[in-house]
Amino acid sequence: MGPEDFQGNLQRGNGRGRGAQNGQQAGTPGGQEEKGLSKEAVCTCLTANFPAEALSEAEKESLLFMAEEEKLARDVYLELFAKWQSPAFSNIAGSEQRHMNAIACLLSKYQVEDPAGNNAAGVFKNETLQKLYAKLLADGSVSLEAAFTVGATIEDLDISDLLKASEEADNQDIKAVYAELTKGSRNHLRAFTRNLGNLEASYTPQYLSKELFDEILSQDQERGGSICGTCSNGQGSNGKGAGGGNCNNGTGAGKGNNGKGRGRG
Template sequence: MSFTLLNACSDDNEEDNNDTISQTLTEADKNALLFMLEEEKLARDTYQYLDDLWAINQFSNIKLSEQTHMNLVSNLLDYYNVEYNILPVGEFVNQELQNFYNQFVIDGQVNQSNALQIGATIEDLDIVDLESNLNATTNTSIIEVFENLQCGSRNHLRSFVSVIENSGETYTPQFLTQQEYNLIINSNHEQCN
């Protein structure tokens, strides 16, 4: 399928005047959008559960961001007329994400420290999966949205790690390399679009 987006720029030169940019949604792009919608839902659902359990500011604030992230991906799916279904809280089409959620619920009940570790782990995973999907697409709309989500996830990771470290504990990256992790943690909060 091929879709057309309007180009916001205009040019009086007839030869250079191209009013449209052709954007193709590949099967891989479609699958990436559907997967990231569920992965953002994993974050939202988990944080909602952990916020109800522990009432920690990070969970109450970041779960709202995750809903915004879900909306951004949903908007793209709607734009490209891709059918999707958002399952009830705690339910996922992707079995790996379902397994993560189930484990996070079990581990998150243990104590607040575990809950915060889970928050950092979700953001760690999200950054890596977004990077993988960014490297696999040429669709500029997807790139723009995924870069925005990744920026948010880096800020969320910094927030969780800050609280973990303030309590005298540490977070060890589960998906990012140590070098990637250090680069994020040692950088300032970012302004995301």
């Protein structure tokens, strides 16, 4: 979404219409900018498409930490957008909110209290993240170049932490969400380094290896689809259809991407 997102499966809005659903439903989009599936839709996908497995202590701790780390990213980007008015920050902040939603869905599924909850912007239970938030915000307030460097730093750290958390997880739904978030963070890292390049500046990785960092930058923007499925034309999916036809863009009767049936976007 925008630059990057909680990927293909969270990319389409809530249009309505009746007609063929062969990868894309006929119908008129709902008139609002497409901003991704709702939190409720993602929660439904995580419940319907993945089993509820025993939650290890390591998985629980990583979910609690990632919930607030994604919040840190969102909160910093919103503040930096207010300061510098660069759309990169507002676009990616929206993506970070969707990342938070996905983690919140997992916490709800496993009946673990969300530490981010309804906490105000800039407020964290984790003291390390609280201090990091203050530092990043101060650093990013110096100049636009410094702000983009802060963005790259956050994504560098986020990717590193997600990769470690995924290695420690074995629950299918947790690994799928971490994979989607990692794709989004790689896209965000590419976006911030491009913006730095436009200012004739660059970023040196602090958490990822130079080899992995260079590999990420050499790749094109990624699309996901492992949570709710992916439609045959690359769009995200939401509703249900016989044979796994889950293409959204509204409500309608017709073909899903894997079979005939009724689908709801």
